[in-house]
Amino acid sequence: MNDNKMTGTELRATWGLGTVFSLRMLGMFMVLPVLTTYGMALQGASEALIGLAIGIYGLAQAVFQLPFGLISDRVGRKPLIVGGLLVFALGSVIAAMTDSIWGVILGRALQGSGAIAAAVMALLSDLTREQNRTKAMAFIGISFGVTFAIAMVLGPIITHALGLHALFWGIAILALMGIVLTLLVVPNADAHILNRESGIVKGSFAKVLGNPQLLKLNFGIFCLHALLMSSFVALPPMMVNAGLPAAEHWKVYLVTMLISFAAVVPFIIYAEVKRQMKRVFMGCITVLMLAEIVLWSAGLHLWTIFIGVQLFFLAFNVMEAILPSLISKEAPAGYKGTAMGIYSTGQFLGVAVGGSLGGWLFQLSGAGLVFLTGAGISLIWWLVSSRLREPPYVSSxxxxxxxxxxxxxxxxxxxxxxxxxxxxxxxxxxxxxxxxxxxxxxxxxxxxxxxxxx
Missing domain, CATH: 3.30.70.100 (Alpha-Beta Plaits)
Incomplete structure (x- = not known):
């Protein structure tokens, strides 16, 4: 028997939990490209409140993710995953039934409160052997990127055909499908395995937060997702003003994602195999800054906007791949799970700040100020990251x-x-x-x- 070959239980756990995670991420991301255009028809809507609706999801995730990860050790992984998906579905139903922007904000806050990522990774750790765990977690990571691309395309198509309310109803159905998969497809774990590679260690936050390399990387994921969310506040209405109807936006996202995914692979190989992580990392920040400047200067020139979007997502997708790898390399032995938990919290705080700040800036002075501020954030990130050392090329x-x-x-x-x-x-x-x-x-x-x- 090949001991490195996944067993039936491990395959079910990997595919089942990967699908559950993807369904939930699909529900989160489909809203991004449509809320700033279709959401303006809601009662009381303004650009600032639309930004708040985008960002409040991240704030709720940041607040609940680490505590829920620790709670799952006591109440069990599956009950917490099912409970989190129920809360997510409830938030989606509230957003689907309301005609007010405040109802959508409440719904989005509840969606974010169903923080199940840490419990999903802990259950995957319980159900896979050491020699296969890296493969299983890599599958989750790949599914995240693919789901993001699919959501960018499906969100505008569904919303144009059926409306924003129907999109939220669809998201609720996806959450319920995740519950069914969790209960019927994902195997039950015989015991909880305390694995410091995927789980959070109590009392270890000071050790991880005191690591200057990890702090710089956590600031990086904060900036990356702040840029993403602020861009999605300004980008859809900017394309509409430039003459591209909202119903056609999915074509831009489809082409952009296909090109960026194809281009990502050589950069990741160069970073990992040739051991040039810092060079690629700094290059991506530079490209993000350039993308923000291009979008700031685009005005109503549609092809200039397309170039800015392509540059942004090329750098964004590379960063999404190499940042977790950098965290893994820099985390002290036995504290990778804790480091990844804090990293995820930084990511969701970036979502919260990016959405809220982007909405406020857009209402204050339009898309130009949003992208100019994004260029400023990129410059600060570049200066902070310039002091990063070349990471140790090690695995945990x-x-x-x-x-x-x-x-x-x-x-x-x-x-x-x-x-x-x-x-x-x-x-x-x-x-x-x-x-x-x-x-x-x-x-x-x-x-x-x-x-x-x-």
Missing amino acids: LRLTLSALAVKDGGLEQRLKSQPGVTEVVVVPEEQSAYVKIDTKRTNRIELERLVDAL
């Missing part, structure tokens, strides 16, 4: 230890002495060793052989 592993290995006081030093091992943390109460390795010099199999030899 969790090794399961036998009772005998746990009692071996020299195990940690023995692992550290292996070629390619840069950091080791042994946690006896979890019967685990968390190791950072250079995969060009060693791998999981070699280290497991060393442990098994005990």
Whole structure:
């Protein structure tokens, strides 16, 4: 038997949870390209309140994500996922039934309160073995990018054909489908596995927040999503004013996403294989700044807007791929899950600030001020990130230890002495060793052989 081949249970867990996560993300992203155009017909709507409706989702996510991740250790993963999806569906129904912008704001806040990402990743960790967990989590990451692209295309099509209310009803149905999949397709976990690679460790926030490299990266994901949300406040009405009807916007997003996804792969290979992460990272920030300047100067020139949008999403998609990798490389051994939790909180705070700030600026002085401010945010981000060091090109592993290995006081030093091992943390109460390795010099199999030899 090939021990690295996924079992039926692992495949069901990966596909099932990946689909649940994608359905929820689809519901979140489909609103972005249409709310600033179709939402203006709501009672009491203004550009500032539309921005608040976009951003309040992120604020609720930022508030509830880490606590819900910790609560899932007590109440169980599936109950929390189902409960979160029910809250998300309730928020969608409220948004679908209202004719007021304040009803949509309430609905969006409830949608964000159903924060299930940490519980999904924890359940995936419970249901997959160490040697297959990276593959399973990579599938979740890929599904995130694909879902974003699909949502950008489907949102305008559905809203133009059926209306904004129908879009929210559809989002509610997607959440209910996620509940059905969670209960009927996703396997039940026999036990909760405390895996510091995917879960949050209590009392570890100070250690992670005190890491200057991680702080700069968290500021980066904050800026990236602030730019995304503020752009989506200004971009759809800007294209309408330039002569492109809202019903045609999906064509722009489709072409843009296809080109950017095709172009992303060489940059990721160059960053990872050639070990040029910082160069690609700084280049992407520069391109984002350029995109904001192009959009600021575009006025009513439609093709200039298209160029700005293409530049933006090319850099955005590369950043979405390499930022989590940078967090993984910089996180201390045994604290990757906590680092990713704080990173996600920074991401959703960026959503909150970007949506709200973008709406206020758009109402104050139009799209030009939104993009000019975006260029300023990009410049500050570039200056902060210029002090980043080249990251260590390492991967994180969790090794399961036998009772005998746990009692071996020299195990940690023995692992550290292996070629390619840069950091080791042994946690006896979890019967685990968390190791950072250079995969060009060693791998999981070699280290497991060393442990098994005990």
